[in-house]
Amino acid sequence: MRITILGSGTSCGVPQVGCPCEVCTSTDPKDKRLRCSSLLEVNGKRILIDCGPDFRQQMLGIDFKPLDAVLITHEHYDHVGGLDDLRPYSIFGDVDVYAEKFCADHLMERIPYCFTPKEKRYPGVPAINLIEIEPHVPIVIRDTEKELMSPRYLEEPVKQKRQQVLDALKAEKEARVEGEHGDVTIMPIRVMHGRLPIVGFRVENFAYITDMKTIPESELSYLQGVEYMIVNGLRHHEHPSHQTIDEAIAFSRRLGVKETWLVHMSHNIKKHQEEEKLLPSGIHLAYDGEVIELL
Numbered sequence: 087m088r089i090t091i092l093g094s095g096t097s098c099g100v101p102q103v104g105c106p107c108e109v110c111t112s113t114d115p116k117d118k119r120l121r122c123s124s125l126l127e128v129n130g131k132r133i134l135i136d137c138g139p140d141f142r143q144q145m146l147g148i149d150f151k152p153l154d155a156v157l158i159t160h161e162h163y164d165h166v167g168g169l170d171d172l173r174p175y176s177i178f179g180d181v182d183v184y185a186e187k188f189c190a191d192h193l194m195e196r197i198p199y200c201f202t203p204k205e206k207r208y209p210g211v212p213a214i215n216l217i218e219i220e221p222h223v224p225i226v227i228r229d230t231e232k233e234l235m236s237p238r239y240l241e242e243p244v245k246q247k248r249q250q251v252l253d254a255l256k257a258e259k260e261a262r263v264e265g266e267h268g269d270v271t272i273m274p275i276r277v278m279h280g281r282l283p284i285v286g287f288r289v290e291n292f293a294y295i296t297d298m299k300t301i302p303e304s305e306l307s308y309l310q311g312v313e314y315m316i317v318n319g320l321r322h323h324e325h326p327s328h329q330t331i332d333e334a335i336a337f338s339r340r341l342g343v344k345e346t347w348l349v350h351m352s353h354n355i356k357k358h359q360e361e362e363k364l365l366p367s368g369i370h371l372a373y374d375g376e377v378i379e380l381l
């Protein structure tokens with residue numbers, strides 16, 4: 087499994103516009119944090135977690151290939167503001183976006199044109215297939231042949247690129263050995279973002295949890311055996327709906343996770359290099375563009 091940190095910052099990103107603090111004015115690229123999102127590559131599938139307002143910029147640096155699933159943790163703007171920018175990915179067929187009912191209802195209300203049924207769609211809107219999920223009901227991502235967007239909507243270079251990508255994927259699939267492809271099962275887990283119930287996701291021995299303040303005791307059994315985790319740690323002082331860095335460390339220790347990467351940081355921490363030195367073993371500050379290879 088490979089995880090690419092697309093964004094490790096809090097809702098307004100770092101630097102925060104107009105802020106003269108030492109983190110916001112740092113020249114270290116690790117102090118530049120886009121809104122929180124990660125790309126998971128597992129069993130030959132590409133799974134995006136959250137699609138915030140920096141999605142377009144985040145994907146410019148990443149190989150262009152289809153997204154097999156987009157998992158949404160919750161409906162706050164910093165996690166869904168980029169859904170319209172899924173448009174380029176819909177040339178490979180409707181993009182499957184997974185969200186809880188409560189979150190899906192919000193999205194339908196806020197950006198209804200993104201979810202127009204196929205028959206009524208006009209070119210220029212994203213082709214999204216919104217799928218409702220529930221905590222503890224596994225999501226299974228399968229190898230499926232999708233109906234491609236009609237070539238008459240594509241400009242020539244894009245049409246050629248699509249063919250190239252599809253040919254390369256086909257060759258990749260044929261070359262893969264048994265056990266390196268197949269379904270991916272994802273378990274949604276309930277966590278609390280202050281008073282708002284949201285979801286985190288577990289894939290094999292890895293968990294991705296963001297915007298959590300607390301977790302119901304009953305969820306811990308779903309996280310048993312997790313060895314690697316990405317989890318939110320906002321800053322050092324208390325926040326009503328986000329874990330502090332110390333709370334994130336305590337949570338990681340409680341689960342007995344081997345390696346933890348913190349995300350959703352604000353500018354209210356030290357600069358990356360200094361803050362990283364203060365963290366105990368097995369806990370890291372994630373940074374944008376970081377690639378984590380898990381066995």
Ligand SMILES: [Zn+2]
Nearest residue numbers: 097162164297
């Ligand atoms: Zn957030």
Ligand SMILES: [Zn+2]
Nearest residue numbers: 105107110353
């Ligand atoms: Zn600042």
Ligand SMILES: [Zn+2]
Nearest residue numbers: 160162279297
């Ligand atoms: Zn949030």
